[in-house]
Amino acid sequence: MIIIPGKKKNLSARYYSNILDYLIVLIVSAIYIFLAGDADEFGTYHVKGFKALVLPLIWFVYFPVCEASWGQTIGKKAFHLHVVDVRGNVPTIVQTFLRRLLDSFEMMFLGIPALLVINQSDKNQRIGDMMAGTTVVRVDAICRLCGSELELSPKEVIKDVFVCPICEELN
Numbered sequence: 001m002i003i004i005p006g007k008k009k010n011l012s013a014r015y016y017s018n019i020l021d022y023l024i025v026l027i028v029s030a031i032y033i034f035l036a037g038d039a040d041e042f043g044t045y046h047v048k049g050f051k052a053l054v055l056p057l058i059w060f061v062y063f064p065v066c067e068a069s070w071g072q073t074i075g076k077k078a079f080h081l082h083v084v085d086v087r088g089n090v091p092t093i094v095q096t097f098l099r100r101l102l103d104s105f106e107m108m109f110l111g112i113p114a115l116l117v118i119n120q121s122d123k124n125q126r127i128g129d130m131m132a133g134t135t136v137v138r139v140d141a142i143c144r145l146c147g148s149e150l151e152l153s154p155k156e157v158i159k160d161v162f163v164c165p166i167c168e169e170l171n
Contacts, residue, residue, distance in 0.1 A: 010124065010138045011115055013079040018111065020075035025062050029055055063103075064096040071154065080140040080151070086123065088155035091134045098132035145169045 032054060037045035047055070066073045071082045071090045083099070085091045091099070106114045106126070114126045123135045137157040141150050146167040156162040162171050 010079075010081065010136070011118060013081055013138060014118070014136055015111055015115065017073070017075035017079040017081055020078060021062070021073045022107075024074055025059055028062070029058055032058065060097075063100050064093055067091060067096040067099075068093040076136070080138050081136050082139055082154045082157075083134055083136055084154040084158065086133050086135060086158070088137075088153070088158035090154075091132065095132040095134050099126070099128040099134050101131070102126070102128045141171075143167060143169070144171050 033045050033047050036051050036054070037047045039045050063073060067076075067083045068091055071084060076082065083091055083096065085095060106112075117126050117130075118124050121130070123129075124137075125135050129135050137154050139152050139154060139157055141152050141157075141162070142148070143150060143164040143166065146164060146169070148164060148166040150162070150164065150166075152162050163169070164171055
């Protein structure tokens, strides 16, 4: 048996990586609102007009741009996860934008719709992933022969086959 965690559902890793990612977006957004916003009589900061357009730009740069450029966000990197197309390649910016379109719907229900769909999907996909032709894989693995801990490429995870660089055996 090949021990490749990337082929498992990775529900908890995906859930926690998204919590970390949205926490980062929230903190960056709050700092921006504090620095660029205007305080009202209660000391609450607000951004209006053109300044408010930066907030969706923060989300866009963090999620679609990072996932299209590196295949991961900070949260995904922390949990050894990569966003890939169904062939194991880094997704395009259009694919990463499409996969994120339903984020607000999923967050309204604490991610439960995403977890349910991923759990039932053969390719570990959320609805956004299905629309975009993407999936999320875990790239850390253990060689079944020598027990070495490895980091695979997303393509190796998708293909379900790798050669261990330590024992040089096919897994």
